[in-house]
Amino acid sequence: MKILVCISKTPDTTSKIAFTDGNKKFDETGVQWIINPYDEWYSLVRAIELKEKDAAVTIHLVTVGGADCDPIIRKALALGGDEAIRVNSDSTDSYFIAAQIAEVAKKGGYDLIFTGKEAIDYNGASIGGMVAELVDIPYVSLATLFELNGTTATITREIEGGEEVAEVSLPVVVSCQKGVAEQRIPNMRGIMAARTKPLQVVEPVAADTLTSVVNFELPPAKAGVKLVDADNVAELVRLLHEEAKVI
Amino acid sequence: MSVLIFVDQTENHIKKASYEVLTYGAQVAKQMGTTAEALVLGTVNDDLASLGKYGITKVHQVANESLNHVDTQLYAKVIAEAVTASGANVLIFSHNQTGKAVAARVAARLKAGIVTGACALPDTSNGFVVRKTVFSGKAFANISINSPVRIISLNPNSYQTVAGEGTAEVSALNVAVDASKVKITAVNKVSGEVPLTEADIVVSGGRGLKGPENWGILLDLAKELHAATACSRPVGDAHWRPHHEHVGQTGVQIAPNLYIALGISGAIQHLAGVNRSKVIVVINKDPEAPFFKAADYGIVGDLFEVVPKLTEEIHKMKAS
Numbered sequence: 172m173k174i175l176v177c178i179s180k181t182p183d184t185t186s187k188i189a190f191t192d193g194n195k196k197f198d199e200t201g202v203q204w205i206i207n208p209y210d211e212w213y214s215l216v217r218a219i220e221l222k223e224k225d226a227a228v229t230i231h232l233v234t235v236g237g238a239d240c241d242p243i244i245r246k247a248l249a250l251g252g253d254e255a256i257r258v259n260s261d262s263t264d265s266y267f268i269a270a271q272i273a274e275v276a277k278k279g280g281y282d283l284i285f286t287g288k289e290a291i292d293y294n295g296a297s298i299g300g301m302v303a304e305l306v307d308i309p310y311v312s313l314a315t316l317f318e319l320n321g322t323t324a325t326i327t328r329e330i331e332g333g334e335e336v337a338e339v340s341l342p343v344v345v346s347c348q349k350g351v352a353e354q355r356i357p358n359m360r361g362i363m364a365a366r367t368k369p370l371q372v373v374e375p376v377a378a379d380t381l382t383s384v385v386n387f388e389l390p391p392a393k394a395g396v397k398l399v400d401a402d403n404v405a406e407l408v409r410l411l412h413e414e415a416k417v418i
Numbered sequence: 419m420s421v422l423i424f425v426d427q428t429e430n431h432i433k434k435a436s437y438e439v440l441t442y443g444a445q446v447a448k449q450m451g452t453t454a455e456a457l458v459l460g461t462v463n464d465d466l467a468s469l470g471k472y473g474i475t476k477v478h479q480v481a482n483e484s485l486n487h488v489d490t491q492l493y494a495k496v497i498a499e500a501v502t503a504s505g506a507n508v509l510i511f512s513h514n515q516t517g518k519a520v521a522a523r524v525a526a527r528l529k530a531g532i533v534t535g536a537c538a539l540p541d542t543s544n545g546f547v548v549r550k551t552v553f554s555g556k557a558f559a560n561i562s563i564n565s566p567v568r569i570i571s572l573n574p575n576s577y578q579t580v581a582g583e584g585t586a587e588v589s590a591l592n593v594a595v596d597a598s599k600v601k602i603t604a605v606n607k608v609s610g611e612v613p614l615t616e617a618d619i620v621v622s623g624g625r626g627l628k629g630p631e632n633w634g635i636l637l638d639l640a641k642e643l644h645a646a647t648a649c650s651r652p653v654g655d656a657h658w659r660p661h662h663e664h665v666g667q668t669g670v671q672i673a674p675n676l677y678i679a680l681g682i683s684g685a686i687q688h689l690a691g692v693n694r695s696k697v698i699v700v701i702n703k704d705p706e707a708p709f710f711k712a713a714d715y716g717i718v719g720d721l722f723e724v725v726p727k728l729t730e731e732i733h734k735m736k737a738s
């Protein structure tokens with residue numbers, strides 16, 4: 172059983188969001204980089220749990236990114252991945268990234284491919300579906316539970332207004348979110364072991380880039396809160412009705 | 419050349435988010451001097467000709483029952499064929515759960531550039547540039563799509579639905595549908611409640627409510643407003659409320675007209691899920707709570723006193 176876990180690098184959730192170069196580039200000054208929370212907390216941990224239950228499971232990690240992704244990948248290895256592949260490219264185009272992951276996936280012959288629900292920087296929620304299409308296998312999105320029984324996966328997934336339970340034979344691509352697993356902290360042994368685990372760097376294959384960022388913008392600042400006295404709740408209701416017109 | 423809009427349905431009914439994308443798509447078509455057409459998969463009980471009211475000239479339907487459920491592999495194939503058959507060069511989805519499952523897969527199949535989470539009409543004056551929210555609502559990016567077919571998925575609640583007059587031509591589309599490799603063994607719809615991502619008003623509670631036994635005052639307020647209910651992450655984690663109610667960076671992202679936060683501090687990760695709301699009301703006893711900085715209206719006070727009064731005042735206002 173071979174599992175491929177897609178790992179992306181994102182700014183820490185509390186990072187100050189600012190732009191440089193005439194708003195064309197994300198300002199990385201002082202930014203703390205982390206593993207995208209959906210990748211770390213849910214998909215990677217679930218893969219590790221499957222390996223803990225069955226020693227025949229191997230976990231490979233893949234990231235498409237520059238050398239600045241290596242500390243992130245090492246951290247993911249410290250949590251419990253066996254080997255990592257970094258495709259050396261700074262592209263932010265989803266199709267290009269998915270094409271790279273699909274290439275790794277086809278070569279490695281994985282039974283299961285995990286992605287996060289979305290990367291918290293560009294919020295694409297796209298890579299999983301694209302990889303599945305390029306590899307031509309089923310894709311189950313927004314999983315909240317994942318169970319494996321031999322070669323059949325039972326997945327609870329979020330749908331409009333509820334959830335459904337899907338059964339699918341491997342191989343499959345699954346995008347993971349809250350519920351699939353619980354966050355873990357890497358331990359010292361894991362961190363030491365990660366130093367010697369293989370991290371293979373490969374060059375990207377040719378693929379089209381279909382989108383490009385023109386520029387970024389910050390939202391206009393809020394006008395400021397209008398405070399209403401706790402003894403005058405009726406005034407709040409009036410404002411919501413007459414001024415904001417939302418009730 | 420045309421704009422094709424994917425119409426989402428559940429249980430044979432068209433979803434609210436779909437009317438929004440139909441209106442949006444019709445406007446995109448107008449802007450590009452072309453027609454707006456719609457695509458419906460599966461069997462639907464609603465009158466499809468009436469989609470003309472949203473500016474749609476033609477509705478393509480693949481009335482195959484095996485499409486009543488979303489299987490991304492089947493959907494991608496069928497939608498890609500519909501794009502080719504209708505000669506569309508722009509394809510539009512809602513960025514709801516269905517759109518998140520399907521749109522990117524269709525994009526890979528058609529080798530079409532995609533922008534998910536769009537929040538405004540594309541700029542088609544010079545190329546095709548789509549504005550989207552990034553960094554969980556903390557910024558916007560303008561993205562140029564450089565492929566012949568372009569795909570947009572629109573953030574729910576970011577475009578005003580407008581219904582006018584008109585009738586659309588309904589046309590059956592014959593597409594072979596493969597057998598599904600995904601077997602659905604159970605469907606649990608949250609019945610009776612307003613779905614969170616579709617709600618106009620959301621009332622949300624945090625740790626300030628102290629325990630699940632205190633949720634009654636929140637539910638009363640929500641009922642009075644016909645609102646959906648949500649919660650902060652620690653509340654979901656502690657199982658005070660079902661986890662699908664948890665909003666924020668790691669939970670559901672919403673953009674209702676009105677978001678009322680009760681006893682929620684307003685941590686940055688919470689705001690990431692709600693800061694696209696049109697109007698935010700915060701009730702918190704701590705005047706220093708960060709949420710007040712992101713709010714439009716607020717009351718500094720004890721929610722256990724303020725909330726029942728608020729419910730009562732709204733009731734009075736509605737009765738008058």
Ligand SMILES: Cc1cc2nc3c(=O)[nH]c(=O)nc-3n(C[C@H](O)[C@H](O)[C@H](O)COP(=O)(O)OP(=O)(O)OC[C@H]3O[C@@H](n4cnc5c(N)ncnc54)[C@H](O)[C@@H]3O)c2cc1C
Pocket residue numbers: 184208623624625626627649650651652653664665666667668669680681682683684685686687688691701702703704707719720721722
């Ligand atoms: C990577 C990451 C991701 C996260 N994702 C999310 C997420 O998606 N969603 C989310 O919500 N959180 C998320 N969090 C957690 C977040 O940082 C906060 O810890 C959380 O939002 C706090 O929840 P709270 O406001 O309910 O509780 P608290 O921070 O404990 O706030 C309770 C508030 O209630 C007020 N209060 C208390 N009693 C009363 C009273 N009687 N009347 C009025 N007000 C009262 C207090 O003044 C306080 O402001 C995440 C954290 C991390 C690190």
Ligand SMILES: Nc1ncnc2c1ncn2[C@@H]1O[C@H](COP(=O)(O)O)[C@@H](O)[C@H]1O
Pocket residue numbers: 177178179180207209210233234235236265268272285286287288289290291293294295296297298299
């Ligand atoms: N550059 C990347 N390298 C590897 N995996 C990625 C990359 N970008 C995104 N992913 C994976 O795809 C998921 C969804 O990302 P996105 O579609 O960009 O929102 C992430 O949670 C990752 O698992």
